[in-house]
Amino acid sequence: MSVRHAVAAFAILAALFTSAHADTTVPGGNVINQTWSPAGSPYIVQGDIIVPSGASLTIEAGTVVQFAASDGQAAGTDPGRVELIVRGTLTVNGTVVSPVSLRGVSTSPGSWYGVVIDTTAAAATLNNLTVTHAVRGVSYQATAATVSSSGVTVQSASSFGLYVAAGAPTFSGFSAIGGSSSGVYIDSAGSLTLTNCVVRDNVGQGIYFAPSTAGRALSVANCSINANGNYGIRSAGSPGTVTVTNSIITNHTSV
Numbered sequence: 001m002s003v004r005h006a007v008a009a010f011a012i013l014a015a016l017f018t019s020a021h022a023d024t025t026v027p028g029g030n031v032i033n034q035t036w037s038p039a040g041s042p043y044i045v046q047g048d049i050i051v052p053s054g055a056s057l058t059i060e061a062g063t064v065v066q067f068a069a070s071d072g073q074a075a076g077t078d079p080g081r082v083e084l085i086v087r088g089t090l091t092v093n094g095t096v097v098s099p100v101s102l103r104g105v106s107t108s109p110g111s112w113y114g115v116v117i118d119t120t121a122a123a124a125t126l127n128n129l130t131v132t133h134a135v136r137g138v139s140y141q142a143t144a145a146t147v148s149s150s151g152v153t154v155q156s157a158s159s160f161g162l163y164v165a166a167g168a169p170t171f172s173g174f175s176a177i178g179g180s181s182s183g184v185y186i187d188s189a190g191s192l193t194l195t196n197c198v199v200r201d202n203v204g205q206g207i208y209f210a211p212s213t214a215g216r217a218l219s220v221a222n223c224s225i226n227a228n229g230n231y232g233i234r235s236a237g238s239p240g241t242v243t244v245t246n247s248i249i250t251n252h253t254s255v
Helices: 002-020
Strands: 024-026 032-035 044-046 049-051 055-059 064-067 081-085 090-093 100-104 114-117 123-132 139-140 146-155 161-162 169-174 175-177 184-188 192-195 198-200 207-211 216-221 224-226 231-233 240-246 248-250
Touching: 049 055, 049 224, 081 090, 081 175, 139 146, 184 192, 207 216, 216 231, 231 240
Parallel strands: 024 044, 032 055, 044 064, 049 081, 055 090, 064 100, 081 114, 090 123, 100 123, 114 139, 123 146, 139 161, 146 169, 146 175, 161 184, 169 192, 175 198, 184 207, 192 216, 198 224, 207 231, 216 240, 224 248
Antiparallel strands: none
16 A cells, blocks of 8 residues: 555544534523534533423434533532533433443533523433433422433532422333432422332431422332431421332331
């Protein structure tokens, strides 16, 4: 092969490699009817992104999304941290082999805020999703959203792995691991059903059920709750119902 042909071949290979994997910068703002895929990965999000009412964001298997350590939009629940705010529809299509990863550019816990399923959200499908370095991995504040969830793992949150303040979502295969507060926190008017969950090595309670509205419910089935700093499951606040079946709760300092 001549030198000219060798250089041309190298240039073609380099172009193919670059096009197969290229960073995508997202400054923030509304995200309307977009699909994010590994071809544009990692997506570097510099400010709050909002999926507005009537719009959708789909994230395909194997996609990595990184969130900056400061919020270029200076808005949202936490003006200092970047959020993914869902007021329309979010679909995460991760697989066991190729999960979707949402994480901070910084590896410090709490370097970005997390996923916020807001009050007006229509639907959220979260399959095989890993969330790391957030303040709250997933915050659920919707009253009527349709939720389908399987295989969500939140690691190293500076606050809660899962926070529920309204509605009555069901999370299957949810894991909250190594957080700096409670693994799962149910507040305000929230109810929650957890099945096949893992909640371990969190500094506070494993699951803290503390609604301010009476008549809320927590159901835990087929879960492993282990080695959290305080209670495995703690109930406080307004009267509600806690049901635990076929679950293992071990290694806590309080009962």
